[in-house]
Amino acid sequence: QVQLVQSGTEVKKPGSSVKVSCKASGGTFTKYTFIWVRQAPGQGLEWMGRIIPIVGMTNFAQKFQDRVTIAADKTSSTVYMDLSSLKSNDTAVYFCASGYYDVLTGYHRVYFDSWGQGTLLTVSS
Amino acid sequence: QSVLTQAPSASGTPGQRVTISCSGSTSNIGTNTLNWYQQLPGAAPKLLIFGNDQRPSGVPDRFSGSKSGTSASLAISGLQSEDEADYYCAVWDDSLNEWMFGGGTKLTVL
Numbered sequence A: 001q002v003q004l005v006q007s008g009t010e011v012k013k014p015g016s017s018v019k020v021s022c023k024a025s026g027g028t029f030t031k032y033t034f035i036w037v038r039q040a041p042g043q044g045l046e047w048m049g050r051i052i053p054i055v056g057m058t059n060f061a062q063k064f065q066d067r068v069t070i071a072a073d074k075t076s077s078t079v080y081m082d083l084s085s086l087k088s089n090d091t092a093v094y095f096c097a098s099g100y101y102d103v104l105t106g107y108h109r110v111y112f113d114s115w116g117q118g119t120l121l122t123v124s125s
Numbered sequence B: 001q002s003v004l005t006q007a008p009s010a011s012g013t014p015g016q017r018v019t020i021s022c023s024g025s026t027s028n029i030g031t032n033t034l035n036w037y038q039q040l041p042g043a044a045p046k047l048l049i050f051g052n053d054q055r056p057s058g059v060p061d062r063f064s065g066s067k068s069g070t071s072a073s074l075a076i077s078g079l080q081s082e083d084e085a086d087y088y089c090a091v092w093d094d095s096l097n098e099w100m101f102g103g104g105t106k107l108t109v110l
Helices: none
Strands: A003-006 A010-012 A018-025 A032-039 A046-052 A057-060 A068-073 A078-083 A092-100 A119-123 B009-012 B018-023 B035-039 B046-049 B063-068 B071-076 B085-093 B098-101 B105-109
Touching: A003 A092, A010 A018, A018 A032, A018 A092, A018 A119, A032 A068, A046 A068, A046 A078, A046 B098, A057 A068, A078 A092, B009 B018, B018 B105, B046 B063, B071 B085
Parallel strands: A010 A119, B009 B105
Antiparallel strands: A003 A018, A018 A078, A032 A046, A032 A092, A046 A057, A068 A078, A092 A119, B018 B071, B035 B046, B035 B085, B063 B071, B085 B098, B085 B105
16 A cells, blocks of 8 residues: 655646646555546545556546646656646645556456545636 | 435434445446445545455444445444544446546434
8 A cells, every 4th residue: 555645735827737746655656556536625526537657548537538637757656637727616625546456357446545635726816 | 417326415323323325337336346435524535445345454344335236335333423424435437437436425423
């Protein structure tokens, strides 16, 4: 189980972009898959996308397809999430999470047992 | 609106047993293993149940999970005040190639 530490609070203007980082420690980075999940004030968890660093594969929720990028830097064991064209309703806490990924057992068996502390993004003019 | 359906709220008194359900479809719960997460107020989610019915180390055996067809349930027995939290089911959807989270159930301990 890795430990995840996210970058700090962000305040952005509508139309701009934000980049949130998630640094993993305590495990072999390439044995894990990572997801980004956000939670708007008073709302539930919303999946944004995933990355499997060992193969560089990414998938995104359809609603974020055009605006989100997820990347992994294996040298620093850090995952990044970029969200562009920010709107006020992007105001939320953004979480990264990791789960062990074994290609032999399949991705559908992944579970996320490590979570970052969350990064608050406020989008306001 | 979430693809996975959960009741928005549940409640019980200390010591009681409560059940939280999660309903999906053949492309998600019907095919893949389901996980449950607990989110205490102001905190990050925490893995509670994985693989439909497995508890990570450190999770009390008061928490149990089950799955049947396209539905799953989380049961909490011997309810305690510290169980007051939001509970989310989550599963990979083979048709959408997305992780699905339920809308969450807010559990109140009366």
